[in-house]
Amino acid sequence: xNELAVLLDQGVPEPQVFLDPADLLRRARRRRTxxxxxxxxxxxxxxxxxxxxxxxxxxxxxxxxxxxxxxxLSALDHAVAxxxxxxxxxxxxxxxxxxxxxLGVLAKHVGQTTVYLAAATGDGVCLILRNSNGSGATSCAAxxxxxxxxxxxxxxWADGRPVYMAIVMPDGYTTLTIGSxxxxxxxxxxxxxxxxxxxxxxxxxxxxxxKVDLGPYPLPSARAGSSPLPLIPTxxxxxxxxxxxxxxxxxxxxxxxxxxxxLADASTHGGKAPDLIAASGLDNTGAYVDxxxxxxxxxxxxEPKNPADAAALMARAIPPKSLLLxxxxxxxxxxxxxxxxxxxxxxxxxxxx
Amino acid sequence: MDATEDFxxxxxxxxxxxxxxxxLLTGDRGSAEDLVQTALLRAWPHWSRIxxxxxxxxxxxxxxxxxxxxxxxxxxxxxxxxxxxxxxxHLVPDPDLPQILxxxxxxxxxxxxAVVALRYLDDLSEIETAAALGCxxxxxxxxxxxxxxxxxxxPGLTNLELQxxxx
Numbered sequence: 154x155n156e157l158a159v160l161l162d163q164g165v166p167e168p169q170v171f172l173d174p175a176d177l178l179r180r181a182r183r184r185r186t187x188x189x190x191x192x193x194x195x196x197x198x199x200x201x202x203x204x205x206x207x208x209x210x211x212x213x214x215x216x217x218x219x220x221x222x223x224x225x226l227s228a229l230d231h232a233v234a235x236x237x238x239x240x241x242x243x244x245x246x247x248x249x250x251x252x253x254x255x256l257g258v259l260a261k262h263v264g265q266t267t268v269y270l271a272a273a274t275g276d277g278v279c280l281i282l283r284n285s286n287g288s289g290a291t292s293c294a295a296x297x298x299x300x301x302x303x304x305x306x307x308x309x310w311a312d313g314r315p316v317y318m319a320i321v322m323p324d325g326y327t328t329l330t331i332g333s334x335x336x337x338x339x340x341x342x343x344x345x346x347x348x349x350x351x352x353x354x355x356x357x358x359x360x361x362x363x364k365v366d367l368g369p370y371p372l373p374s375a376r377a378g379s380s381p382l383p384l385i386p387t388x389x390x391x392x393x394x395x396x397x398x399x400x401x402x403x404x405x406x407x408x409x410x411x412x413x414x415x416l417a418d419a420s421t422h423g424g425k426a427p428d429l430i431a432a433s434g435l436d437n438t439g440a441y442v443d444x445x446x447x448x449x450x451x452x453x454x455x456e457p458k459n460p461a462d463a464a465a466l467m468a469r470a471i472p473p474k475s476l477l478l479x480x481x482x483x484x485x486x487x488x489x490x491x492x493x494x495x496x497x498x499x500x501x502x503x504x505x506x
Numbered sequence: 507m508d509a510t511e512d513f514x515x516x517x518x519x520x521x522x523x524x525x526x527x528x529x530l531l532t533g534d535r536g537s538a539e540d541l542v543q544t545a546l547l548r549a550w551p552h553w554s555r556i557x558x559x560x561x562x563x564x565x566x567x568x569x570x571x572x573x574x575x576x577x578x579x580x581x582x583x584x585x586x587x588x589x590x591x592x593x594x595x596h597l598v599p600d601p602d603l604p605q606i607l608x609x610x611x612x613x614x615x616x617x618x619x620a621v622v623a624l625r626y627l628d629d630l631s632e633i634e635t636a637a638a639l640g641c642x643x644x645x646x647x648x649x650x651x652x653x654x655x656x657x658x659x660x661p662g663l664t665n666l667e668l669q670x671x672x673x
Binding site: 155158160161162166169170175178438 | 508510513514515517518521522525526529530535539542543546547550603604605607608611622623626627629654657666
């Protein structure tokens, strides 16, 4: 050991034991429970999205201007080459480890702004905003950070143009890109002390601190241990035609004819949930196991008929309920899944650590 | 030994060492505790796989380093990493070289700081450090060289023999 090592060893304090493993395990399990409940509560969001989308004339293959539907990461399975002026993102991307690869999909139109979901290096994903005048903003994040909980996007408007774009990360941090016409730098400034929140505070250099609403922006939930979704298609790519976008994806079907997949993908399936919904539960030894719950077994309250129902549902506590967890065949029971029916606000009380 | 007991033993046995590394990565005790807990919480759902594979240390360290860099990037805290360390006049007369060195290391850019922490505090080889950082061994070497060069320029450390070791 050389002198540097010796001095560092002397300089870094020798700490006391500070973690109780049992407490850590309780928190780990509580965290998972909260995330699962968040996933189920997303049913309400999906229903709201579906009901709002139904109001607008649109084809399954087209994102209508102003449509509320948002893409999921799986849309990147169908990524194509972005226009040259978008391939590297719009505005400063900075030294983030995730840089746009030039492939992506048109996600949605918001006013005069177009939002693209783009593949990024380092197993990342980017959101690219472009205004009608060519200005815009880009914000990127690791896909792995997005797999366990919905992503939220904040657009704050001034004179009909977005000024801020914030991506609320699952660990509670907010990646904020100050973009559009007003700034030329990206800052990451806000901290949300909860996994989910209805509001975030944005502040930073040249930005007056303010509280903003966080709109839902669902991405597929992934099961623990699953691999990152493929971001780069293997097939040929072509230019993005104007107005084209997220494909109408189909759920895979098991040997018994049951569809299966992530509930959060429902927004790309016309709001329809699969027969078998991906979930993580506990096996008979108490260990976590990935499997599926049957859509038919889910509490009826989890499927609101309209936005008002959804709002009421999310505000109401539902008694916890244990559901059987199946293998992908839909018949082999491999564990149980506890539906934690706490109201939406309760999911925001979990610490992010 | 089942996964729960294995995890329990690991947390009990390794948390102090992990906290020291985290402390050097983050610069303060509170953030270091957060970092260790975050890494362990992330590790637990995959514990069976981690234990059977490269071992928990490598995984937990990798999460800690990535999260430390991530936090530093995301949090706007006015902390500005620099290649030119400021003159710590109040520390120069202090005979406590370890404290001066630690302060200097904490002023390094995040990746250089991580390399120093893993190489010289955790005593990892260059290959192990590269695995923890998810980068090439050559990158570890270059980051180490840059870090040592910066530290050598520190007025309070000029008399030290800060030599990179191979590994």
